[in-house]
Amino acid sequence: MTTAAETVHCEPWCVDGDGHQREHYRRDQWCQGEIIKVVFGLEDLAPALPIATVDLSEPGISVYPRRDWHGLPYVALNVYREHSNEFLAIDTDLRVTAAEARELAAALVDVANVIEEAGG
Numbered sequence: 001m002t003t004a005a006e007t008v009h010c011e012p013w014c015v016d017g018d019g020h021q022r023e024h025y026r027r028d029q030w031c032q033g034e035i036i037k038v039v040f041g042l043e044d045l046a047p048a049l050p051i052a053t054v055d056l057s058e059p060g061i062s063v064y065p066r067r068d069w070h071g072l073p074y075v076a077l078n079v080y081r082e083h084s085n086e087f088l089a090i091d092t093d094l095r096v097t098a099a100e101a102r103e104l105a106a107a108l109v110d111v112a113n114v115i116e117e118a119g120g
């Protein structure tokens with residue numbers, strides 16, 4: 001006999017927003033926001049320009065808000081890159097706090113500014 005999974009209170013940014021009643025396990029009742037993907041054009045399997053629609057299978061990083069069952073919200077980053085050498089392929093998830101995400105964003109902007117200000 002199975003019992004219905006407990007519903008959860010969804011975050012306001014959850015794309016499902018229905019309490020995840022369809023899930024069978026509490027560990028699957030997690031909230032996720034919209035995915036934002038940045039495609040990395042310097043990678044070997046980068047798509048040709050112009051990019052009409054961003055595909056999650058393209059090389060790059062996807063970011064989105066997420067909160068696991070009875071956990072705290074965090075910024076999820078998925079780093080993805082296919083490679084002909086399987087040891088160089090990457091598909092891993094990272095979890096960072098909102099403060100760490102802001103720090104990372106600021107560091108990226110600072111480094112990009114260094115390159116552009118040098119005329120690169």
Ligand SMILES: [Zn+2]
Pocket residue numbers: 009010011014015016017018019020030031032
């Ligand atoms: Zn939710």
